Amino acid sequence: MKNNYKSYYLTAIIVLLGFLRLSAQAIVINAPEPVDNPNLGGDSPWPYICAGSSGFNEYFVNITWAGTANAGNQFILELSDANGSFSSPTELATISDKNTINDFDVSFSVPDDTRGLGYKMRVRSTDPVKLGTESPAYNMYYMDITNNLNISELGDGVPPGSVCATGPITLQVDNIPNPETYQYIWFRSGTLLNGETGHTLNVTQSGMYNAYIDYGPNCTGSGNTDSNIVDVTIGGTGTGIAINPPSQTILCPTDSEILSIDQTDPSWSYQWYKNDVAIAGAIGTTFTVDGGVVGFEGDYAVEISATGICTERSAPITMSNPGSFTVTRDNPANIVVLPSQPQTLSVSTDASSPTYKWYKNGAEIAGETSNTLSVTEVGSYYAQITETGGSCGSSSKNSETTVVVTPASFEVILDYADNYTSCVSTSTVLQVESINAVASDGTKTDVTTNLINSFAYQWQKDGADIAGQTGNSISLASNMENGNYRLNANIDSYNATSNVMSVQLLTGDTVTINSTGTVYCSSSDMVTLSSSLDLSTETYEWQLDGNTISSSDMDLNVSATGTYRLVLNRDGCQLISNEIVISPLDENLITLEPSGNLVIPEGTTRTISALGGTAYRWMDANNIEISSSDSASITEPGTYTLIASIDNCDIVKQFEVSILDTFKVPNVITVNGDGINDQWIIPNSYSNRTDINVIIYNGQGEEVLNEFEYKNNWPQTSTAFTKQNMVFYYKIRNAKEVLKQGTITVIR
Template sequence: MRTTPTTALLVLLLLFSYSLTTTAQILNAPEPIADPSGGGTSGWTAACASSGFNSYWVNFTWINAPAVNSDNKFILELSDSNGNFGSPVVLATLDDKNSNYDFNIQFALPTDTRGENYKIRVKSTSPEKVSPTAGPYSMYYVDFNSPILMSQDGNGNIPSGGTIEVCDGTAITMAPHNVPNASSYKYNWYKSGTLLSEKGPSLTTTEAGMYSVQIDYGSICSGSASTDSNIIEVTTGTSLGVALNTPSKTSLCSTETETLTANISGQGLTYVWYKDDVAITSPTVDNHTYTVDGSTPGFEGNYAVEISGPGACLERSAAISITTASNVTLTRDNEANLVILPTKTKTLQVTSSSTAVTYAWYKDGVVLSGETTNTLVVNSAGEYFARITDNGGSCPFTIDSDKTTVVSPASFNIAIDYTAAYTDCQNTTTTLDVKTIEAVAADGTKTDVTADLKNEFTYQWKKDGVAISGETNNAIALSDITANGDYTLNASISGYSATDSNTLGVTLLTSETVAITASSTTFCNPSNPVVISTTTALAGETFTWYKNGVSYNTTDETLTSTETGTFVLEVLKNGCPLRSNEVVISPLNEDLITLDSSDPVILIEGQTKTISASGGTSYQWLDAANVELSTSSSVSLTAEGTYTLIAKIDDCEVIKQFTVSYKDTFNVPNVVTPNGDGKNDLWVLPNSYSNNPNATVIIYNSNGEEILNEKGYKNNWPTSSMSFPKQNMVFYYKIIDDKGGQKQGTITIIR
């Protein structure tokens, strides 16, 4: 063959393309290993970290990579608890392993790690590639690792003997009372040793049993933690019907009292009095009365009593509401939490619906001398409230306002958050805003002062540690992929050092799309593979071809497949996976090519019959001599014979043959003479009925008995083995065609 310059150039390009393909970096999934410096021999299968131990290792290898860029970093990433990498957590970053193809990575679990389905992977940054994932793994940071103390309502009072008796049908709630941030955990609740479905921080039940609880640290780590609680035995008994007797009055002036009395007394029972579902007395035997004092500020509320003891199940009465007889209201006008800045003051204010009242202000429960108006100027931290009194009317009253907490912080904490639901690689826009401002006192006490100070701070937004010009509001709107990065907010206020907020990562989804097409959606021959391609440039990109949801190929920009299935291309763009449309490659099914007429085709001599095909992408009709009759989806026929259709579905070929016969013009015969002379020995039907798989032929004898019932009748009755003992025997026939039409009559056998 003569080689032209163009041919040589194409060869060089192909070789160069092959070289690029074969030298692309391939990252392997990280593999858990034992501590290289320890005595272990096998890798970890779950991670149960704590303050006493939080060190894990994986081994990572990468191949077919003579070099990565000098600024490359290898990053070990952790998914969320469901195995999703929408917002991965960085476990470790290494920038000194670019010439090392096999090395170990040490990492520690974040303290908020809790779940059964975490996965890990390694990402390179230059070029940007992602390894297959490893996992899922059960991973938990065991931050609470002490026996749980459980009590009724989490009130801290563990029942004597560990038993609580409740009335039949009465619910009791049990909860831990020594677990900080108890609602942030999941729990395993047990009844008499059987695990219950409840996972929350409390359990409400009406059933008797031995109850206990532990923090749910997963299928593996729960066993290594030591959080098993005390046991509370719940027993059931019969209700005594405790209730409060009707009081003489339920509205009190400040000079009045009212004694509430339980309807059961003198039985040595234990009583606990409640106001607004909060215990206001300790458990006391025979304490069946309680006096409500109208002069006590805040006496208004719903009162009830709870009884327990020998012969009595735990039972609480219905509540009785006690209110003030005055209709005066007192409203706090300022925020509940306020900040005193150095050399500054704050003004507190309340509003009364009555002008005929006197005011007094309190700080930390102590009255402030001389403060007798509805406003108070403060310059120091404390808990403040106002009290109004009217002793001049017929019903004296005293009312306390809601409390105001004023803090003088040593520093501030600033927290930012997304203003709406956000997921990496799904949102195309997002807005970040100040979520909370906490004033931190010298003793570490934190108070939410967002409402008071949000507009008092000076702000500067930063992206990847660099100040963003012009972004000095308390919120920032981000609308395209150029904004992707890590954001912090620097906040400052006079008299305090500037402080940085938490960091929020933003990875917006690009507006690009990825589309794939196939040379055919039908596969029929390994020598003719299906080619799947995309117009998206893949050179230098990280991409994965998927077949039936499983990674199939990560190196070929155009996919040549001899397999069937559902194919998708995923391209990593700016850290986000972009998925293409689906292409479904199906195996050849010859039944996809159909004719609108059955075989044989019945044609009336002298007329034309048009046969149509469907299901193909091209057609060729041939007669018995292989003469081409048509290349469209239909053909018009005028003569008997055998015909061939060659139909294609893309590059796959389907061949169908059919016969055309003239329609018989004679009627169904009613006489047969089976005497062996070769004439009229058989009952021969017109070809619209004979050999027709859709026509049913039935023959009955003179007694009405069915002697033949078949489709596709072959003109072969009566058979040579049949005998006819009588002359001129009469039979009856019925013919049912494919449209349900019937033809019937008689057949006389003449010997």
């Protein structure tokens, strides 16, 4: 019955479209509907998709459409994103051989990155271009991971049975590639942790934790991704252990120091660590650090463990030798000095009682014993820092060397200070990016920080000085300033000329285009684009989807859908207008209020309105025009048609109107001559109708009435009834079927 109804509906639409001589743009494509997979047992359409399990990924939808498709047309089955948006749809199937078949099934597979609750499907055609109705949202998941997860604290793939910690820990999924690309469901002791969807979980409460990959409400259970369970105890027994303060932390080669834990317990186990690495065999309550052992320096800690308590590690103690201090050079490795520009070198150290000596070219500079040094001569400089080390004497370290030079010349390099793009930016700033001191051998030293404010500058455009522009930057804000720029820089007896920077700014003018319409459905349309500017003196081109289509039409007649813009040539740059999108005809642009089929009480009038069109024609069931406005008054049942125009394009919509009976066919009449209920009165939907046959039989099955256009006039006054409460039988039928039947009891 369903297929017969669908076939009848499609046939009616096709006949109507042919009768009205509509163009192919009036094609109607319904939303695709899930159907069963003929390659599997059963006959149930899929309600959601859980693909990927055991490699399965084959599904079917039913596609129905009406209208006329051209020979080269293709139907494209498309999938939205997980939020139902078709801004970048995925093509699931292309059908080229169904342009004369209005009802067919097609198979598809979902992409392997499909994961979400809001996927929709639709079908579009290519010739004519038409978007079909979108389907409802479906849950769709491709389950590329279908094995058990492993969660751990260390991320090492080893599933811990339990974890005991004095503070928060982090559990993480660690046995699948790119775990951060999935969403997860986490549980604590069987309770869902709302909002926790990442592959890591910060655990602050005790409990039994496990996780699943979130494949949605219908697919998660079949994904088989449930993890191991980790029993976590947070805030377990913690004793607050520490290492007793040692008598010394700086050890000479002849020194040693015994480190000891501040509390002990016979049930505890001990392990000493150096730099977070367990020391083999160091499992007592004390550990001896020997200053004579090469590499003894480091951070030492002790860890305790036992049944019933959380494993706990002490804060570290740092042990070092007298030479463990550090020295840092605070100035650049290369410095340029000029006759009028002495430079200062400096060093810093974390030595507790340092002394300083400065050296030039390997020779000590007498009297320089602070951490800074003023230099005016070329050479290689460093500082020597000495720390007194107690019983083992002192230790010295040298800083890194600073090379001080005088330049043979300077190099000034310009650059754009902002994100300048030629013929796009409307303003820019040029600035000194760097200054290099160039030695006689060509070696370059960056001296920008030290000398940028010491030079005298003069900006030039196209080889001529620019009055008043004597800073290390210049701002340009007009296409009238386009040209080639360079900078002359002077310091002492040095003169430098920068690189040349080309500036091509876009004019600040704007150009706007307008359109007489935004919908295109056929070559007979007349959609025209025009400009806000007089193009007679301009060099320009009209573009469609970025491609030139005309360089001579001042007003452009549109001949295809797409994105249009106008591009002018201004001072060697492109001045680009706003964009206007001309869309193909979409039946969803026209809406009816109320929508769907109508049921109206007999003898009443119902008004239906249309929105979205520029002109309308309403046709009744006999194809007679009943209105040309945006609304129509409906009084009779039947199939009504709206032909709505958008500019030169037509969209056809149909709806059914049926009559709600206000009274039923009576089964009792009283022929007592009082003028009330003396005759058998039936609803107007059956009486006075040339296509409705009314037949009445007596108790012996003999016809007493058989007529079309029944006038509600039985029985006649001359009709005789021989006894009380006589029973008659009636049928009300049309050419195809019996519409009503029953009994009539006549009381006299």
